[in-house]
Amino acid sequence: xRGAGHWTFHYGMLALFTAFALFPLFWAFKVSVTPNxxxxxxxxxxxxxxxxxxxYGTVLRHSDFPLFFRNSVVVSTGTxxxxxxxxxxxxxAVSRFSFRGKLPIIGxxxxxxxxxxxxxxxxxxxxxxxxxxxxxxxxxxxxYTAFNVPFAVFLMGSFFDGIPKELEEAAMMDGASxxxxxxxxxxxxxxxxxxxxxxxxxxxxxxxLLFALMLNSSTAASTFPVGLLAFVSKFxxxxxxxxxxxxxxxIPVCIFFFLxxxxxxxxxxxxxxxx
Amino acid sequence: xxxxGISGIEKNYGPIPVLxxxxxxxxxxxxxxxxxxxxxxxxxxxxxxxxxEAIDRGELRIAGRRVNELAPKDRDLAMVFQSYALYPxxxxxxxxxxxxxxxxxxxxxxxxxxxxxxxxxxxxxxxERKPRALSGGQRQRxxxxxxxxxxxxxxxxxxxxxxxxxxxxxxMRFEIRKxxxxxxxxxxxxxxxxxxAMTMADxxxxxxxGVIQQVGTPAELYDTPANLFxxxxxxxxxxxxxxxxxxxGEGGTTVRIGGAVLASVSPGTRPGPxxxxxxxxxxxxxxxxxxxxxxVELVEPTGLATIVHLDLGGQPVKTFTTERLSLKAGEPVGxxxxxxxxxxxxPETGERLVAAKA
Numbered sequence: 001x002r003g004a005g006h007w008t009f010h011y012g013m014l015a016l017f018t019a020f021a022l023f024p025l026f027w028a029f030k031v032s033v034t035p036n037x038x039x040x041x042x043x044x045x046x047x048x049x050x051x052x053x054x055x056y057g058t059v060l061r062h063s064d065f066p067l068f069f070r071n072s073v074v075v076s077t078g079t080x081x082x083x084x085x086x087x088x089x090x091x092x093a094v095s096r097f098s099f100r101g102k103l104p105i106i107g108x109x110x111x112x113x114x115x116x117x118x119x120x121x122x123x124x125x126x127x128x129x130x131x132x133x134x135x136x137x138x139x140x141x142x143x144y145t146a147f148n149v150p151f152a153v154f155l156m157g158s159f160f161d162g163i164p165k166e167l168e169e170a171a172m173m174d175g176a177s178x179x180x181x182x183x184x185x186x187x188x189x190x191x192x193x194x195x196x197x198x199x200x201x202x203x204x205x206x207x208x209l210l211f212a213l214m215l216n217s218s219t220a221a222s223t224f225p226v227g228l229l230a231f232v233s234k235f236x237x238x239x240x241x242x243x244x245x246x247x248x249x250x251i252p253v254c255i256f257f258f259l260x261x262x263x264x265x266x267x268x269x270x271x272x273x274x275x
Numbered sequence: 276x277x278x279x280g281i282s283g284i285e286k287n288y289g290p291i292p293v294l295x296x297x298x299x300x301x302x303x304x305x306x307x308x309x310x311x312x313x314x315x316x317x318x319x320x321x322x323x324x325x326x327x328e329a330i331d332r333g334e335l336r337i338a339g340r341r342v343n344e345l346a347p348k349d350r351d352l353a354m355v356f357q358s359y360a361l362y363p364x365x366x367x368x369x370x371x372x373x374x375x376x377x378x379x380x381x382x383x384x385x386x387x388x389x390x391x392x393x394x395x396x397x398x399x400x401x402x403e404r405k406p407r408a409l410s411g412g413q414r415q416r417x418x419x420x421x422x423x424x425x426x427x428x429x430x431x432x433x434x435x436x437x438x439x440x441x442x443x444x445x446x447m448r449f450e451i452r453k454x455x456x457x458x459x460x461x462x463x464x465x466x467x468x469x470x471x472a473m474t475m476a477d478x479x480x481x482x483x484x485g486v487i488q489q490v491g492t493p494a495e496l497y498d499t500p501a502n503l504f505x506x507x508x509x510x511x512x513x514x515x516x517x518x519x520x521x522x523x524g525e526g527g528t529t530v531r532i533g534g535a536v537l538a539s540v541s542p543g544t545r546p547g548p549x550x551x552x553x554x555x556x557x558x559x560x561x562x563x564x565x566x567x568x569x570x571v572e573l574v575e576p577t578g579l580a581t582i583v584h585l586d587l588g589g590q591p592v593k594t595f596t597t598e599r600l601s602l603k604a605g606e607p608v609g610x611x612x613x614x615x616x617x618x619x620x621x622p623e624t625g626e627r628l629v630a631a632k633a
Contacts, residue, residue, distance in 0.1 A: 164360065166358050166360035167360050167362065169325075169327050169347075169354075169356070169360065170354065170361075170362075170421075171362070172326075172327070172346070172347040172348055173325060173327075173348075173352060173353060173354040173431075174348075174353075174377060174421070175351075175374050175377040175378060176348060176373075176377055177346070180377070185362055188364045189364060
């Protein structure tokens with residue numbers, strides 16, 4: 001038995017960390033429900049004396065935010081699905097096969113993760129412009145997928161590594177082709193990995209600003225991080241509306257993780273081998 | 276059911292040879308055990324038969340047909356893995372019927388085959404469970420069930436009992452033998468446990484360093500090991516290996532250790548240094564002065580038997596007897612070899628000398 005002081009200390013530290021991590025979120029929410037006339041007049045307060053959801057109404061009805069939001073959903077979902085498909089195929093190959101040039105290819109995948117993105121914005125723009133892929137959601141999906149696949153391949157590869165080879169060998173002895181074994185035996189067991197990869201790529205694409213800003217100049221193809229910048233004008237920043245938009249932008253990510261969290265829980269392979 | 280023919284099979288992992296020219300014919304319905312220390316190539320040979328590894332050179336035939344290039348799924352073999360490799364997301368019933376469902380077997384036939392197999396293995400009440408809700412022994416049975424539910428050309432076993440405790444292993448050994456008797460299926464069974472090999476095999480294939488050392492019935496390997504490797508690997512307690520000398524004298528050709536005559540051998544035996552192999556239970560202890568004289572080092576009672584460690588002219592010798600002995604360390608005893616209990620090996624090669632006869 002450990003003393004009560006020990007646990008108090010542990011929980012105290014955890015509480016402190018949680019408060020520290022969640023405070024900005026709380027502050028954004030607080031600002032989003034503070035009426036404009038109170039924002040600067042009440043000083044620094046944890047909660048405004050009067051609460052109003054007017055900012056949310058304005059953002060939804062009188063801004064392009066719904067459009068940005070829809071664009072972000074399309075781009076993030078498209079990127080997540082495409083990246084995960086490529087990563088699953090690549091990760092399986094890396095995990096299960098030995099082939100010529102395997103090590104250099106893995107090295108190359110790693111190298112792509114080493115450059116600051118700012119460095120390659122211009123060349124990417126130069127590549128996409130003649131193809132008509134700037135100012136287009138498709139262009140963004142392609143770029144995001146290209147940048148997310150390498151890491152996702154490592155992620156999926158490690159999940160495949162965690163599944164015993166004997167399982168697909170057993171399936172092949174049972175009369176399955178390698179592809180059938182992959183679909184019917186391995187893939188169901190990789191669901192946690194697929195969920196994690198989807199979640200990782202989705203959030204990365206959802207919050208990406210640099211490329212979304214540089215490759216698009218039209219409102220029609222802007223995603224919500226770019227849209228948030230629209231609340232910053234030459235003479236003022238509309239903090240209330242900006243925070244309201246930000247809070248709303250969190251909703252799909254939360255829903256997404258709520259849907260996949262069941263699969264994120266590991267342990268599906270328990271009982272496959274040994275006793 | 277089918278015979279399996281293996282001729283001149285070689286396999287390398289990179290520059291390292293794992294199998295160096297394996298020739299073996301397994302008869303239809305035979306239970307063959309591949310046995311050897313880890314790294315001897317027995318599992319690799321099994322995986323080559325299964326089709327899970329490619330054959331570098333040589334030919335593999337199942338039921339007379341060359342199958343070198345055939346994918347595992349087309350070889351119609353069933354395999355029981357050491358880790359069982361049960362599909363964790365499927366119930367016991369789904370695990371066992373997966374092969375049949377892949378072949379689009381009609382539902383009623385699947386159900387019948389499933390019922391028959393689970394009855395045979397005592398799994399009837401577990402069919403709706405997932406593997407993680409089973410004990411080690413039950414998982415082992417499901418792995419067996421997955422193999423017998425369809426009627427494959429042959430069964431391959433890759434150390435299937437290694438993960439079970441001793442008691443369960445003994446029981447499963449018996450059950451696998453019984454299954455084999457009932458189904459009459461050609462079986463290739465890999466193990467590093469020589470007791471499993473002795474108790475289960477119709478024929479044992481002893482392997483070391485990618486080469487077959489000896490093929491024969493358990494009794495043949497036990498009584499007439501082809502070389503010192505087999506002599507040392509098969510049998511527990513292990514065969515005594517002693518350095519001696521063959522001397523042709525007036526009283527006939529004899530084997531001696533340090534001047535003491537141990538046994539007479541057939542006159543054709545080449546005189547000179549020789550390596551002797553003697554099973555511990557083939558040595559009888561006598562009164563001092565009767566036969567060769569040795570000193571007692573240690574007495575180990577096991578309940579069933581007594582193992583006596585002796586010193587014979589500086590060489591350690593073990594004897595095994597079911598008699599209750601009252602010997603003490605340091606005591607001198609006489610020892611005699613029972614007729615037919617002596618194997619002679621060439622000291623340079625370790626190969627059996629054919630002429631040996633006690």
